[in-house]
Amino acid sequence: MWTTPAKLRLKGIIGMNRRNIRYIGRYNSRRLYPLVDDKLKTKLLAQRYGITTPALIGTVSTQFGIKQLNKILGGHPGFVIKPAKGSGGKGILVIERVEGEHFIKPSGARLTLSDVERHVSNLLSGLYSLGGSPDVALIEALINFDEGLSEYTYEGVPDIRVIVFRGYPVMAMMRLSTAASDGKANLHQGAVGVGLDIATGTAIRGVQFDRTRQDHPDTGHELASLRIPDWRTLLLLAAGCYEMTGLGYLGTDMVLDRDFGPMLLELNARPGLAIQMANGEGLRQRLDLVEQQAEGITPEQRVAFAQKHFARHSELKEGPVQETAVAAG
Amino acid sequence: MSRLPFYLIVGLLLVAGTAFSIHRHLSLEVPWTPGEQRQVWEVEALINFEAQGDPALIDMALPANQQGFRVLTEHTASPGYGLSFVEDEGGRRAQWSIREASGSQQLFYTVQLLVSPDARAPDMPPPQLRRDIVWEQPYDTAAAQVIERAWNRSADPFTFARELMHDFSDERQGENVRLLLTQFQRSQLLVRLLNQAGVPAREVSGLYLEDGRRRQNLTSWVQVYDGEQWALFDPNSGEQGRPENLLLWETAGHAVLEVEGGSDSRVTFSMLTHNQPAAAAVRNQLSDDTLLNFSIHSLPLEEQALFQTILLIPIGALVVVLLRVLVGIKTSGTFMPVLIALAFIQTTLVTGLVGFLLVVAMGLVIRNYLSYLNLLLVARVSAVIITVIAIISIFSVLSYRFGLNAGLTITFFPMIILAWTIERMSILWEEEGPKEVLIQGGGSLLTAVLAYLAMNNPLIRHITFNFLGVQLILMALILLLGNYTGYRLLELRRFKPVTED
Numbered sequence: 001m002w003t004t005p006a007k008l009r010l011k012g013i014i015g016m017n018r019r020n021i022r023y024i025g026r027y028n029s030r031r032l033y034p035l036v037d038d039k040l041k042t043k044l045l046a047q048r049y050g051i052t053t054p055a056l057i058g059t060v061s062t063q064f065g066i067k068q069l070n071k072i073l074g075g076h077p078g079f080v081i082k083p084a085k086g087s088g089g090k091g092i093l094v095i096e097r098v099e100g101e102h103f104i105k106p107s108g109a110r111l112t113l114s115d116v117e118r119h120v121s122n123l124l125s126g127l128y129s130l131g132g133s134p135d136v137a138l139i140e141a142l143i144n145f146d147e148g149l150s151e152y153t154y155e156g157v158p159d160i161r162v163i164v165f166r167g168y169p170v171m172a173m174m175r176l177s178t179a180a181s182d183g184k185a186n187l188h189q190g191a192v193g194v195g196l197d198i199a200t201g202t203a204i205r206g207v208q209f210d211r212t213r214q215d216h217p218d219t220g221h222e223l224a225s226l227r228i229p230d231w232r233t234l235l236l237l238a239a240g241c242y243e244m245t246g247l248g249y250l251g252t253d254m255v256l257d258r259d260f261g262p263m264l265l266e267l268n269a270r271p272g273l274a275i276q277m278a279n280g281e282g283l284r285q286r287l288d289l290v291e292q293q294a295e296g297i298t299p300e301q302r303v304a305f306a307q308k309h310f311a312r313h314s315e316l317k318e319g320p321v322q323e324t325a326v327a328a329g
Numbered sequence: 330m331s332r333l334p335f336y337l338i339v340g341l342l343l344v345a346g347t348a349f350s351i352h353r354h355l356s357l358e359v360p361w362t363p364g365e366q367r368q369v370w371e372v373e374a375l376i377n378f379e380a381q382g383d384p385a386l387i388d389m390a391l392p393a394n395q396q397g398f399r400v401l402t403e404h405t406a407s408p409g410y411g412l413s414f415v416e417d418e419g420g421r422r423a424q425w426s427i428r429e430a431s432g433s434q435q436l437f438y439t440v441q442l443l444v445s446p447d448a449r450a451p452d453m454p455p456p457q458l459r460r461d462i463v464w465e466q467p468y469d470t471a472a473a474q475v476i477e478r479a480w481n482r483s484a485d486p487f488t489f490a491r492e493l494m495h496d497f498s499d500e501r502q503g504e505n506v507r508l509l510l511t512q513f514q515r516s517q518l519l520v521r522l523l524n525q526a527g528v529p530a531r532e533v534s535g536l537y538l539e540d541g542r543r544r545q546n547l548t549s550w551v552q553v554y555d556g557e558q559w560a561l562f563d564p565n566s567g568e569q570g571r572p573e574n575l576l577l578w579e580t581a582g583h584a585v586l587e588v589e590g591g592s593d594s595r596v597t598f599s600m601l602t603h604n605q606p607a608a609a610a611v612r613n614q615l616s617d618d619t620l621l622n623f624s625i626h627s628l629p630l631e632e633q634a635l636f637q638t639i640l641l642i643p644i645g646a647l648v649v650v651l652l653r654v655l656v657g658i659k660t661s662g663t664f665m666p667v668l669i670a671l672a673f674i675q676t677t678l679v680t681g682l683v684g685f686l687l688v689v690a691m692g693l694v695i696r697n698y699l700s701y702l703n704l705l706l707v708a709r710v711s712a713v714i715i716t717v718i719a720i721i722s723i724f725s726v727l728s729y730r731f732g733l734n735a736g737l738t739i740t741f742f743p744m745i746i747l748a749w750t751i752e753r754m755s756i757l758w759e760e761e762g763p764k765e766v767l768i769q770g771g772g773s774l775l776t777a778v779l780a781y782l783a784m785n786n787p788l789i790r791h792i793t794f795n796f797l798g799v800q801l802i803l804m805a806l807i808l809l810l811g812n813y814t815g816y817r818l819l820e821l822r823r824f825k826p827v828t829e830d
Contacts, residue, residue: 003825005816013824017654018814063705090760118703125706127756189761210826280827 012282019249019273023287027166027248028269035245036267039138040084042245049244051237052263054080054255055141063124066117073098073116078142081120083128083135089184091128093119094156096142106155144258152194152226154178154218157255159185160196160228160262162235163271163283164250167242168293168302169235170286170310172196173278174226178208179218192216193278194223199311201231205280206316212280214316224316232303234262239299239306241267279312286310335812342805349798358399358445363791366604368444369401370538372576375437376586378594380430385590390534390579391421392440398576399448406437420581434591442576450580456529456554462521468512471505476526478503486528486555487569493522494551494567516549516564520582529554531582533561536598538574543599547578547585638671640793643803645670645780650810652776657817660773661753668746669773670780675741678781682774684724684739685747689770691720692751693758700755714748 008015014023035041046053057079058072073079077098083091093116095103102110120137122128129135145157152158156177163171173193180190187193192213195204203226206213215222228234238252241264251271254262276282289309297305353359358367376387391414394400405412410425425436464472479496483489497506497515509518516532523530534547551562561571571577579585588594645667652658660666673681695716699709724739750773758766783789792799816824 001825002821003828005821007828008816008821008824011824011828013816013820013827015814015816015820015824016657017817021812021814121703122706127706207826210823212826277824277827282827 008282009284012284012286013276014273014283014287016273023165023249024270028250029246032246033269036247036250036269037087038084038136039082039086039266040136042264042267043138045244046264049240051240051244052260054143054257054263054265057139057141059084059139060120060124060137063121066120066124069117069120070113072139076141080140080142081116081123082138082140083123084138085129085133085135086123087128089186091119091123094142143255143263146229146256146258148229149226149256151219151221152176152216152223154216156181156185159265160234160254160256161271161275162238162252162254163275164238164242164252165287165290166248166293166295167239167297167299168290169198169238169306170290171275171279171281171283172198172201172235173275174203174228176216178216180208187272187274187278192223193274194226195275195279195281196228197312197314198235199307201228201234202226202314203316204312204314205278207277210277222316224314229256230261232307235303235306236299237262237264239302243299280315281312332812335808339805339808342801342808346798346801346803346805349801350796351798353796353798355447358443358447359795361792363787368602369605370398370442370444370576370600370602371439372442372536372538372598372600373437373439374596374598375435376588376594376596378434378588378591380427380432380434380591382429382431383590385425385427385430385434385588387425387436387589387591387594388587389423389425389438389596390581390583390585391423391438392442392576392578393421393450393580394448395450395577395580396571397444397446397448397573399443399445401441401443403438403440405439410436418581420579420583430590455556456531458527458529459524462525464525468509471508472522472525475503475505475509476522480526486523486553487560489526489528490519490523490530490551490553490560490562491567491569493519494562494564497564498567514549516551519551519564523551523553531580533577533582534579534585535561536576536578536600537572538576538600538602540600540602543597545598545600547596547598550575550577552580637790637794638674640797640800641674641784641790642667642671643800643807644784644789644793647803647807648780648783649776650807652779654810654813655818657819658772658776659769660776661750661757661769662746662773665746665750666773666776667780668743669777670784672742673777673781674785676738678778680738681742681781682778685742685774687724688717688720688739688742688747689751689754692717692747693755696751696755700759710748710752713751714744717744717747717751 035045040059043053043056057076060066060069060072078094078096080095081093086092094106095111095116096106097104099110101112103113103116104110123135123137126133126135143157149158152174153176158174158176160172160174162169173195175185175187176192176194177185178190178192185191187207190209192206192208194206196202197204203223206215206223208217213223234254234256238254241250241252242248245267247267247269249269249271251268253265253268255265257263273283286309293305354361360367372392374389376389378385378387387410391403392398392400405423405425407425409430410427412426413424415422415424423438475493475496479489479492483492495501496503497510497519502510512518513521520530520532530551530553533550533552535550536545536547539545549564551564552559553562554560560569561575561577562569586594586596646664649660649664649666653660653663669681669685672685675681676684692713696709696713699712702709704712721739721742721744728739754766754770757769
């Protein structure tokens with residue numbers, strides 16, 4: 001049931017307190033937080049830095065603006081409504097397609113326009129924002145996610161979390177939504193976390209509810225064969241977020257679009273620690289190594305450095321019948 | 330980035346807090362535990378005199394803090410008289426005055442004294458030797474001989490005084506002493522002789538404290554100064570040292586009572602002793618308004634009661650910090666548990682817990698319905714507040730009808746906090762499911778109960794209220810905890826799977 005601090009230290013696991021004081025406190029300047037806490041600001045900033053993000057359909061910032069919602073949504077086959085200041089995936093409404101009067105969620109649930117309007121109204125009142133402050137609704141185009149990955153996920157879009165420390169992508173995982181997580185990609189709600197090798201973008205290890213997994217609980221597809229296409233582009237995009245925001249310890253959430261490739265979904269100035277569970281390895285050694293590097297290195301060099309030093313072998317079994325696992329890193 | 334200034338501040342806070350607390354303990358006799366009993370003497374001085382119809386001025390010496398005793402409170406009863414307290418190098422004195430008085434007059438002065446072995450008299454400048462001593466013939470030669478005899482057998486001022494008094498004792502009284510005693514009072518004579526010999530000395534008045542004693546009179550004592558400290562001598566026996574139960578009433582060598590415009594004046598003392606909880610004894614203490622003696626006890630009683638609660642909040646905050654930083658318990662709202670714990674103090678734990686759970690459970694049901702009405706957030710929370718008030722009212726009335734008076738204390742819950750708790754829990758339920766509500770709600774309640782147990786502990790209440798320095802120590806602890814980068818207890822469980830393979 002319990003482990004010892006010595007064992008965790010040996011694994012290089014960092015705890016919440018250390019993350020807060022040693023990394024977030026030291027490398028993330030408070031005045032930069034609004035850049036990532038407000039998704040609208042992040043999006044506009046990303047556009048300026050040439051970082052691809054999902055297309056913006058429109059915004060609603062006032063209660064009476066909700067009346068315009070139908071007009072804004074008109075003609076779009078699918079869309080996502082997000083609170084600009086939401087956290088942890090709260091308040092995100094995904095509409096996969098529109099059938100006449102009805103808006104269909106990925107789960108198949110049908111919503112009427114007034115349901116959607118109510119959601120936006122709650123969102124503007126600050127129901128999902130930090131501290132309940134008034135919020136803005138972002139309406140984004142639906143991501144046409146890469147079909148090659150659809151076997152690995154149930155409903156929702158899988159996203160890729162890359163921890164970027166001082167501009168170096170230090171650790172990555174893919175979050176696959178499950179029935180248990182209700183299509184959401186939050187690990188504590190039951191999504192599957194798959195640790196990714198920084199060098200190649202292939203799966204290293206899978207966990208659900210903190211226990212290792214070899215396959216997806218709903219689709220039954222094994223995870224070992226998971227390989228992220230365009231991996232280097234994705235890392236470059238993530239690494240570039242350091243120059244864009246100035247935040248030293250950053251969680252970047254990326255998605256893979258069929259047509260546009262890797263896209264930045266959102267940034268997080270307080271990324272969680274579950275990524276260590278998915279990778280079966282602590283962040284400590286990697287962060288220590290990056291702290292020894294000098295400033296002023298281009299994203300390309302940083303990505304190359306990370307790919308060289310943080311390479312690992314998969315712990316997953318190749319195929320369901322094969323018994324011998326590849327040696328752990 | 331150097332952490333030195335941080336540790337400097339923490340160290341400074343710790344040292345200052347500890348020093349401040351120890352100072353209060355040592356110099357003001359504030360005990361560390363609430364149960365300690367302290368002996369308190371209540372001494373009443375009754376002044377009697379015959380007024381002659383003229384303006385009268387009565388001047389009486391008052392006791393001050395001294396070795397063995399500390400003055401707590403003093404009162405006077407003297408209808409019609411003007412009263413002022415004077416303090417000079419001659420000690421503290423009370424002066425009563427009246428324009429016209431006739432017949433028998435009575436003035437009362439009562440003082441409460443705390444028996445404290447560590448008490449000391451305030452530092453006084455070394456006394457001036459009196460040079461104005463003149464002896465008439467033939468007393469001058471007698472005095473010189475007495476002094477010389479004692480002088481030769483002594484080594485320092487104290488032994489000299491002892492030898493001198495020895496010569497005054499009945500069996501050894503020489504001719505010279507007998508001659509001198511015809512002219513002077515014993516202790517007055519001793520003081521003269523000592524001063525003559527170049528040893529500063531003075532006559533003081535002491536009061537033997539005996540429980541239940543009435544009409545006690547003052548006795549004369551001689552104090553001798555050896556260049557560093559005063560020593561008290563019994564002029565009759567020549568014994569050095571203060572008897573345990575002797576209170577020095579007047580120590581400047583002046584008259585205890587001076588009456589102008591009256592005759593037949595005398596002062597008598599009655600006294601009794603009782604034991605009192607130390608905390609109460611402290612409360613009665615006269616508060617000197619200096620910075621070091623800065624104390625909540627100088628406030629009116631009502632404000633003191635308020636501060637007693639306010640000063641407990643840092644304890645609650647410390648519990649929250651401990652549980653969140655070292656244990657990793659999740660709570661709904663960072664300091665909500667402290668507010669709930671404060672309410673528990675009013676309601677008692679079991680009633681509080683039952684009431685809290687009932688109100689939140691009822692609130693969640695009603696909040697669930699409100700969410701169908703599609704209201705704006707502020708309006709919805711306001712509606713929940715009114716609902717909470719309604720629930721509390723109904724519970725109060727019901728419990729009163731059923732004769733459960735404890736149920737009435739439910740009104741002590743902070744209603745706005747309850748409403749926000751209900752709102753948060755409700756959103757949590759919708760978004761994360763009932764399990765997360767149980768985790769966070771349970772975490773909040775556990776934190777609240779632990780904070781309550783800490784804040785309701787008599788020892789902790791006593792210490793936070795009586796030692797303001799403890800607040801600095803708490804501050805230092807919280808700062809240190811804010812610097813802790815190690816693992817939380819619950820992380821040892823959370824990250825266990827990683828260490829398994």
